[in-house]
Amino acid sequence: MPEALLERENTVFVGGQWKNGRGAEMLEVTDPSTGNVLSRVQAGSAEDVEKAARAAAKAFDGWKRKPGAERAKYLRGFARGLESRKTILVRVQMHNNGKPRIEAEIDVDDAIATFDYYATLAEGLDERQDTRVDHAGGTHFGLVRHEPVGPVGMIVPWNFPLVTSAWKIAPALAAGCTATVKTSEMTPLNELVYGDIAAEIGLPAGVLNIVTGGAEVGIALTRAHEFRKISFTGSNMIGAKVMEAVSARCLPISLELGGKSPIVVTADADIDQAVSCIMGGIFFNAGQMCSATSRLIVDKSIEPKLIEALVEASRALRVGSPFEDGIEMGPLTTSAQCHKVLWMIEDAKSDGLDCVIGGGAIDRDGHFVKPTIFRDVPQDHTIWRDEIFGPVLATTTVSSDEEAIAVANDTHYGLVGSVVSGDWTRAKAIADRIEAGQIWINTPQVVYPDSAWGGFKQSGIGRELGPWGLSGYLGVKHILSEV
Structure with a gap:
């Protein structure tokens, strides 16, 4: 296994820089085929989340003002960065998740395709702005704009590393949002690669932040006041706790939860x-x-x-x-x-x-x-x-x-x-x-990537993938004026 992915001295990516996590916990990354420990990763802390949230908030204004076509170049940079690391990422999934090679390859290819897809949608975003609405029976007209909701906190699960994070990061960045991702404490290694790629392609500091850790980090992320939306994928039990925490501030939330299909x-x-x-x-x-x-x-x-x-x-x-x-x-x-x-x-x-x-x-x-x-x-x-x-x-x-x-x-x-x-x-x-x-x-x-993903009943709130995934990170603004 490549030491660059297994042994990381710095495991928190905040404000465009790698830092050592401040959490008290060391996360044990294991190989489920043997039960042996592959690596020990320093967890982040609530303080790390606070710094990430502030970095995301600081970066938001500049990022949202960039043309969609420019944001698309960065998204394609993520896709190419994943592509160049495919062999390594497949092996990490095989070691840390126990996925057969074909399944691990599907996961990496899915993540690559997701970034490419949302790059294309980002390129068309500017053309959608200021769509005219002629209001019947009056002298007024409207202009409709689609604008990013703001800095977003994201919590991803352990069963599909790279994939579920790509489903969140790609549409959020395409929309003009900044993002902070909490990795799974069981499978953090692959998600950390997004920080490597962000630095490699010159993504503006604070647009993407990554914090490793468990419950302490997740709780801090749901409580950080800089975030204007929380996106969570995981169990219904934890999803309910996330929803409760977010409800205190009446924030938008998306939940992709369980199933018994x-x-x-x-x-x-x-x-x-x-x-x-x-x-x-x-x-x-x-x-x-x-x-x-x-x-x-x-x-x-x-x-x-x-x-x-x-x-x-x-x-x-x-x-x-x-x-x-x-x-x-x-x-x-x-x-x-x-x-x-x-x-x-x-x-x-x-x-x-x-x-x-x-x-x-x-x-x-x-x-x-x-x-x-x-x-x-x-x-x-x-x-x-x-x-x-x-x-x-x-x-x-x-x-x-x-x-x-x-x-x-x-x-x-x-x-x-x-x-x-x-x-x-x-x-x-x-x-x-x-x-x-x-x-x-x-x-x-x-x-x-152009499917719709999400459920009814207790399987969640909102949709990921497709244009619906992009819409989840956009607010609608209606400007009304007289002729």
């Missing part, structure tokens, strides 16, 4: 296609996805055949260290998450649920959990209703599309959903009625 398979579905979609939806990233389609809702007529095919495919799935040949699923990223998943599996087994494959840890070093499927799960059981965030699929059967829709929507969440059917029109009709922000039809989960 359905995948509906109709009677006329192609079995092989269904297996591909189901496997990708629950075992990609070892199930550590807010978008995991962890509830399989299948028509009774094909359920036996589908379950048989799923068990066979799960048995064939190669699980192990990402540095072993042909690995398709790696370990869970953290020890705590591994223990939580194993506890939920044991709880389901003790309740007598039918575990048709998996159902425990793999006997080796590291945080490995077997691909697990529970069949005919009662719809009031914990593993049917609660987010597990691991490679655990719960299944049930239905007798009609109407029943499938009702079961799919019987959840507090509404992030994503999938439909697999031999009739596209039928699948589209089901997708139209599933209460979720992103639906896939007859395809594994693919997310593009």
Whole structure:
């Protein structure tokens, strides 16, 4: 592993300069394939957050005044900086997250594409300014402007480093906002690269700030008065605390939270296609996805055949260290998450649920959990209703599309959903009625920079990606004048 990424003397990037974090805590960065410590990273402190917030506020006026085309050049600089470091960044994700190589490569490519996409949107921003509105019945006209909301505080999770931060940083900077990012305390290494690139491309001081750390840093970020918006991705439990802290100042907030998403398979579905979609939806990233389609809702007529095919495919799935040949699923990223998943599996087994494959840890070093499927799960059981965030699929059967829709929507969440059917029109009709922000039809989960990402119900507030992601960092100003 490159020492430049593993061993960092300075781990806080504030005002365009690297500094040593002032937190009392040393963050242990581990390899989940072995449980061994890769590196120890100095955490930041509340004082570091205060300095970052002041730097972001100081930089805001100059940054927002830059033409969109000029901001776009910096965004493309981030994309090229990531591109030039791709080999290293892939290895860091393999070591620190336990991602198989193909998954790590997808993550880096996604981050690169996100910066390029928002560079293009930034280039078109100035043309949207002062759009004229001729008000009916009077002598007045209006001019509509889209202006950045201000300095933004951002909190990113551990399951998709680089990606979730790119989804926030790129649109914020494109809009003319300045940003301060709190990295995950479990996977801080890749996000620190954004500071390296910012210095390399000459990004104005304070436009992007990065602070490592845990709860102390997160709390300080939500309380810093310089921030005019908070963007958070993570669990509902922490999201509620962030929302409570921000509510005291009535600030705008975006929350991308959890999910307990359905995948509906109709009677006329192609079995092989269904297996591909189901496997990708629950075992990609070892199930550590807010978008995991962890509830399989299948028509009774094909359920036996589908379950048989799923068990066979799960048995064939190669699980192990990402540095072993042909690995398709790696370990869970953290020890705590591994223990939580194993506890939920044991709880389901003790309740007598039918575990048709998996159902425990793999006997080796590291945080490995077997691909697990529970069949005919009662719809009031914990593993049917609660987010597990691991490679655990719960299944049930239905007798009609109407029943499938009702079961799919019987959840507090509404992030994503999938439909697999031999009739596209039928699948589209089901997708139209599933209460979720992103639906896939007859395809594994693919997310593009120009998609919309976000959910209904308790899955969050607001949207990331696409023009909607940019709009989240823009306020609308209406100037009214007489002719």
